[in-house]
Amino acid sequence: MPVDGPVPWERADHTGAKHDIYRRYLKRWFPILLDGAKPYRSVTYAEGFAGPGIYVGGHPGSPIIALQALVDEVTNTSSLVKMLFVDDEPRCIKMLNEQFRSRFPVRPRTPDTLWSKVTLGTCIEKLESALDEMDSWGQPILAVLDSWGNVPVTYRLLKRLADNLSSEVIITLGTQPFIRFVSKMGSDADEVFGGDPTWRALSDLPSGAAKRQHILTCYRQTLQRAGFKFLLDFELIDTRGESLYLVFGTNHRRGLEKMKDSAWEVDRVYGVGFRDPRDEQAEALFELTEPALAPLGRLLLIRLKSGPAAGMRIESLREFALFETVYRPEHVIRTLRELRSQGLIDSDGQALTRSSIVRATP
Template identity: 35%
Template structure:
């Protein structure tokens, strides 16, 4: 069963770096008045459905604590019009001992929760069973929701819940698969997998994959497709590779290009000096160098980017602008502006053809 606390895994620490950057950007986008209309959302809900006890054995903060802390101390807090009616954070924890420990951690760090300028709800429950009911009771539907379904063990969140969030205005989800999920998939309940992936016909092909390096790629792609069927127009899936230990796997779903841009900018703002990186499932042979030095001196090009660009050009010639949009919306970490640098590098090696003259957004690029 395990104790109340556990040690902070390197993969979790790496993931937390990404979360902090993304949440820091997400709050002001939703809560500050729009530059175009001057309006903003009347209610915003953050859901951490696998909240945990709020702390690790080494004293490190868990996601409920650092999420609330960074919101209350955010640099834009004076412009976000925080109120208990407008902003709510929901934390769900299944185990009673961890639920009680989390309550204690939040009270120790922030004092009485009812005195905070935002509403904080801590519930004892199961993510896949209770999330929708709790969101309904809190009046979250019809306004933006960020649902974080971050389980180290089995993923048991029904696709129907993901579908409802996908069709909810300006809402997004993050789902993770722990490092051992793919190797122990055979131990999981097939009925649960039916609910998570939308039916046996959708996940059965991945269950047949034996080679470990192909297995995680197959399952992530199938889950990405499931989120597409649920209604998320844009999905990112990637492997978070820590400096030591096992990686974990993350899928992000959003209905807006802006969400994709913000998530990718969060990736690029994360400190990767210790070798942590993000890897795209479709790249098998390229070696990820870590984005800390990428493009800094105009010479270092990550081979993953070059591999992906060549794969796309292998499907036919496209304009530089179209290539940039493909990188933004269909790859794990690359941005539209990375297309030009990659094309210039590949052209210098004689691997692509570009029109004579200045390389512009309209320039059509093709493989040689």
């Protein structure tokens, strides 16, 4: 959908926070794949909704952030890095090419070790075919699918990415287009959810919050069905309450850990908090410096109450936090200490360590 207004546009606060997370993740992703003991022969970084590479005020867009992370972090000069950028707005494509030229006046890698393609067209028409042409499949691909929130991407592409070696997706989804236009949206919208129309049941839900949760749950399930074993999904919320839902899909525990570290390290200057869409009280997860652990406490209590009566080892609750929540394993013991001081759980000894057993009090 071509841009209505001027190009470039203002950077929203949650976009600043999103870029900070991308930057931190890419500074980990490129070296893990390229500078390890056994570097991959090639890796592809691909964006289906690249934008113009710049915002009002000169802030860099995601394509520039990605190339800069490669330049700053990777020492391996022999593997091939393929970078692909698609956008259906001619002004964005023109400006993105200009941005690459002006921000990287000297080619950062040789033509044999860096292929870069900037293409005009829709993500559906161009992204998958360009990945074919660049012979990207069979080696890792990170696909960033950052649309205006409507995710016009084929389910087939998601499945192919999930099946491909060490490949991951970062997707932004806005719930508003689906909630507002459900009755007008045709089969294209079902395709976003892998052809499953269950998302349309939102019309029967009583509140805006319930509708939002329903869409997010349906989308999470779509990515799981497509084949991504691990998902990290959260909403970035700025000071005006505007939210952006970000989903990361991977098949590697390390990828999940690194993305989680990147999200928790996001610079607080953006004034943006994040929220676990699974928390029924929709509480933001950090205020300036301290993470709010109450939502994790609620999730751990639910887990303990549905687990064995004899209780659960803290190590398994740390795994639960890593795989099933937006929290890090490091948050678990602090949270359990607080639950115990409130009398909501008890433990097999005074010290709480990874091997301790805790149970919900009756």
